[in-house]
Amino acid sequence: MSQLGQETPVGQIASGLRALWEADHAKARAALMNLVIYAEDGTPLEEMAADAQTIAAEQACRALVIRNEPCPAGDERPPRAWITAHCRLGGAGGGQICCEQVAFDLCAHDNNQLRNIVFAHLDSDLPLVFWWRGELSDNFEPRLYSRFDRLVIDSDPWPDPAAGIARAADPEGAAHYVLHDVAWSRTHALRLAIADCFDDPGALGALAATERITITHSPHHPGAADLLARWFARGLRWDDLQAASIIDRQAAPGTPVSRVEIACGDDRFEVSDDGATIACAASQAGRETRRILPAAPSSPAATVGELLARGGRNELYLKLGLG
Amino acid sequence: MTISSDNPLREGLRSRQVAEACSLVIFGATGDLTHRKLVPALYNLAAAGDLPPGLQVLGFARRDKTDESWRAELEESNRKNSRGGHDDALWASFASGIGYHRGNFNEPEAYRALAGRLDEIDARGGTRHNRLFYLSTAPEFFPVVLENLKAAGLNEPRGGGWSRVIVEKPFGVDLATAQALNGVVNETFQEADTYRIDHYLGKETAQNIMVLRFANAIFEPLWRARFIDQVQITCAEHLGMEGGRGAYYDTAGATRDMVQNHLLQLLSLVAMEPPTDLSADSVRDEKVKVLRSLRPLDSAAVGENVVRAQYTAGAIDGVPVPGYREEDRVAPDSQTESYVAMRTFVDNWRWEGCPFYIRMGKRLPKKATEISLHLKQPPAVLFQKMPQGGESNVLTIRIQPDEGMSVRMLSKLPGTNLQIEPVKMDFRYWSSFGKGSPEAYERLLLDALAGDATLFARRDEVENAWKFIDAIEGAWHAGDRPPPMAEYPAGSWGPTEADLLLAERGHRWRRL
Numbered sequence: 120m121s122q123l124g125q126e127t128p129v130g131q132i133a134s135g136l137r138a139l140w141e142a143d144h145a146k147a148r149a150a151l152m153n154l155v156i157y158a159e160d161g162t163p164l165e166e167m168a169a170d171a172q173t174i175a176a177e178q179a180c181r182a183l184v185i186r187n188e189p190c191p192a193g194d195e196r197p198p199r200a201w202i203t204a205h206c207r208l209g210g211a212g213g214g215q216i217c218c219e220q221v222a223f224d225l226c227a228h229d230n231n232q233l234r235n236i237v238f239a240h241l242d243s244d245l246p247l248v249f250w251w252r253g254e255l256s257d258n259f260e261p262r263l264y265s266r267f268d269r270l271v272i273d274s275d276p277w278p279d280p281a282a283g284i285a286r287a288a289d290p291e292g293a294a295h296y297v298l299h300d301v302a303w304s305r306t307h308a309l310r311l312a313i314a315d316c317f318d319d320p321g322a323l324g325a326l327a328a329t330e331r332i333t334i335t336h337s338p339h340h341p342g343a344a345d346l347l348a349r350w351f352a353r354g355l356r357w358d359d360l361q362a363a364s365i366i367d368r369q370a371a372p373g374t375p376v377s378r379v380e381i382a383c384g385d386d387r388f389e390v391s392d393d394g395a396t397i398a399c400a401a402s403q404a405g406r407e408t409r410r411i412l413p414a415a416p417s418s419p420a421a422t423v424g425e426l427l428a429r430g431g432r433n434e435l436y437l438k439l440g441l442g
Numbered sequence: 443m444t445i446s447s448d449n450p451l452r453e454g455l456r457s458r459q460v461a462e463a464c465s466l467v468i469f470g471a472t473g474d475l476t477h478r479k480l481v482p483a484l485y486n487l488a489a490a491g492d493l494p495p496g497l498q499v500l501g502f503a504r505r506d507k508t509d510e511s512w513r514a515e516l517e518e519s520n521r522k523n524s525r526g527g528h529d530d531a532l533w534a535s536f537a538s539g540i541g542y543h544r545g546n547f548n549e550p551e552a553y554r555a556l557a558g559r560l561d562e563i564d565a566r567g568g569t570r571h572n573r574l575f576y577l578s579t580a581p582e583f584f585p586v587v588l589e590n591l592k593a594a595g596l597n598e599p600r601g602g603g604w605s606r607v608i609v610e611k612p613f614g615v616d617l618a619t620a621q622a623l624n625g626v627v628n629e630t631f632q633e634a635d636t637y638r639i640d641h642y643l644g645k646e647t648a649q650n651i652m653v654l655r656f657a658n659a660i661f662e663p664l665w666r667a668r669f670i671d672q673v674q675i676t677c678a679e680h681l682g683m684e685g686g687r688g689a690y691y692d693t694a695g696a697t698r699d700m701v702q703n704h705l706l707q708l709l710s711l712v713a714m715e716p717p718t719d720l721s722a723d724s725v726r727d728e729k730v731k732v733l734r735s736l737r738p739l740d741s742a743a744v745g746e747n748v749v750r751a752q753y754t755a756g757a758i759d760g761v762p763v764p765g766y767r768e769e770d771r772v773a774p775d776s777q778t779e780s781y782v783a784m785r786t787f788v789d790n791w792r793w794e795g796c797p798f799y800i801r802m803g804k805r806l807p808k809k810a811t812e813i814s815l816h817l818k819q820p821p822a823v824l825f826q827k828m829p830q831g832g833e834s835n836v837l838t839i840r841i842q843p844d845e846g847m848s849v850r851m852l853s854k855l856p857g858t859n860l861q862i863e864p865v866k867m868d869f870r871y872w873s874s875f876g877k878g879s880p881e882a883y884e885r886l887l888l889d890a891l892a893g894d895a896t897l898f899a900r901r902d903e904v905e906n907a908w909k910f911i912d913a914i915e916g917a918w919h920a921g922d923r924p925p926p927m928a929e930y931p932a933g934s935w936g937p938t939e940a941d942l943l944l945a946e947r948g949h950r951w952r953r954l
Contacts, residue, residue, distance in 0.1 A: 128833075149872050177877050178875070179873065216873040249825060307455075308491065312449040312491070314452055315494070315495050317449050317451055319496075350451075353453075401495075404567065406566065406568065408496060411531055411532055411534075413489055
């Protein structure tokens with residue numbers, strides 16, 4: 120048996136899963152959602168399965184892990200599937216809580232196969248969260264995404280994030296699913312920390328007089344920095360020109376966004392993320408304060424887990440003027 | 443000075459009210475509650491990034507300690523009691539805002555010194571003249587602490603800040619003492635600034651009752667006497683009087699200790715009408731209407747509708763345990779009940795004729811607090827072979843420890859014969875969500891910091907609950923012919939008399 124579990128003919132997945140539970144009555148099956156983790160970029164199935172396990176540890180789900188390497192007509196091969204369960208110990212003296220995972224290796228030359236594989240293996244009545252790793256392809260089509268409740272993307276590595284986000288956000292002018300961008304969610308903890316700095320009315324007054332914002336980001340995460348800059352601009356009602364003159368972005372090795380410095384006259388606010396904690400330091404009206412907050416999740420899977428735990432409509436993201 | 447709701451960077455970040463920075467003064471700083479619950483709750487809020495920047499925690503107690511020695515004690519207890527573990531860096535950041543103030547509760551000078559210290563903290567900035575006083579002392583000290591706070595001017599908001607007080611239970615021992623205490627509290631703090639903690643309301647499942655009822659279309663149409671046959675609220679504890687708790691318990695009893703507050707709060711949440719909105723007063727208005735609708739009990743009615751009992755020697759977890767009257771610090775001739783069961787009615791349009799059964803007991807077989815709504819039987823015209831003695835549908839809300847809910851229904855057994863048996867659909871928080879629910883004190887402290895009193899008991903709730911309970915206590919302790927004290931062996935599900943109470947209407951206690 121591989122790390123993916125037991126290889127099972129696609130037509131026997133349902134019976135295979137049933138046998139999995141019948142074999143061990145001490146395990147309880149749990150699912151709050153269907154979670155599809157999908158990649159066409161050659162990401163190994165094992166890596167995606169590890170991500171599913173990370174998410175399932177806190178968000179009980181039926182995970183469908185799908186690698187699809189489109190192949191030319193004539194070279195098709197039948198899909199392969201593996202079944203397993205991710206288990207953890209329940210609290211309150213409970214036994215093992217397990218989430219089903221079905222992994223698929225596809226070589227599809229059209230989108231029928233993907234759609235069928237997804238639809239045929241959903242746990243009925245549960246919401247469908249679709250994490251599309253990599254750029255959207257032609258397989259992102261209405262008959263598939265019309266079933267989504269949440270679509271998760273990561274625009275950070277995309278060469279043209281605006282175009283990709285526009286496509287993901289409103290493919291037919293009436294998107295009914297909630298769109299989440301890991302690049303945006305990466306900044307959540309930092310945004311909370313920054314917002315905390317300005318709850319004090321005195322600090323809020325200083326914010327209105329912001330002269331300079333410096334965002335230091337990893338060279339691999341320019342998108343997160345861009346989203347953060349847009350967030351400042353929206354909150355402070357700056358137009359593009361103002362934003363460009365006030366917000367400076369610098370690339371440096373480190374966490375996706377390692378530091379945000381805000382200079383408002385004599386007042387200074389600095390929020391930094393070293394991967395272990397977020398440190399907030401403020402020098403405002405002659406008073407120095409410093410405090411430590413929990414860091415943002417470090418991996419994409421943990422970020423997705425956290426955004427799912429928060430839920431909500433994620434409406435602010437769509438108001439940032441992307442796409 | 444209040445938090446600015448104009449912070450443009452808050453958009454989309456939090457749906458809940460934001461906690462405001464303040465000085466939090468804990469009276470009874472060296473007590474068990476502070477070490478086991480309050481400081482770990484604050485630490486976990488800090489670890490989750492939910493505490494406002496600039497929060498200062500000041501412990502007030504008579505023992506001689508320094509800021510450093512108290513912090514060290516708290517760190518040690520936090521390591522043992524923190525729900526989310528203990529991180530040294532986070533603790534160091536959190537603990538930098540912790541200090542200790544030595545003083546006797548009845549010493550006015552200590553309060554004047556406290557006022558000076560709070561002024562110094564405010565002058566350093568960050569706390570915005572906001573003060574939250576937490577009375578985590580024995581109840582007999584509440585009046586003296588409140589009076590001294592007032593004498594030192596600490597009850598009055600100043601500098602644009604606010605001044606609030608959190609009061610721990612018990613809120614009196616009867617209506618008269620509750621009114622007297624509330625009088626003292628309200629002479630010192632505005633009712634809107636008074637937060638009476640009932641930690642049951644901070645529990646995830648208690649908060650979920652309103653969501654379950656009013657966010658789902660499936661339940662509310664059935665949530666009335668027309669469809670519900672009976673409601674049971676059970677609070678079972680397997681513990682007895684360990685650790686010297688008999689000293690307090692023997693002065694209170696199950697009814698005062700648990701029913702007056704926690705269980706009547708749960709009953710209110712189950713029976714209330716939908717509030718007009720989710721504001722604190724709208725929710726509490728509806729809850730208090732339920733308490734005012736409870737059918738009053740005169741002495742005769744107490745005898746007919748309430749059973750009190752004490753446990754006798756028995757066994758818990760297979761280990762022999764003594765009877766209540768043999769327990770440490772319990773009077774050998776005690777007339778205090780370790781168990782109470784009652785049948786009550788909510789005399790309003792929705793619940794007319796539907797009995798609400800409440801039971802609470804010590805030394806029962808297991809620890810569990812649950813609410814169950816038992817639906818009426820369907821017409822038995824088609825499926826005659828109903829399970830023996832079984833009910834068709836029961837909706838159960840498990841408050842603790844196995845938080846969740848279940849629905850019991852009847853289903854055909856597989857096979858060629860028509861056999862019907864009950865099956866259960868079960869939702870468990872711990873199996874669906876890997877992340878543990880926050881401790882009740884985390885939620886409640888955060889709400890008090892944010893000025894949200896929804897999950898705190900209002901004065902009229904407390905007093906109406908006491909009014910109901912006083913009739914029972916009066917019949918037991920002041921009446922000419924008090925009903926007898928029943929008995930049950932420790933480790934059993936209570937006295938036979940409690941079973942008979944339900945049997946009168948063809949009901950029986952749900953098996954937990």
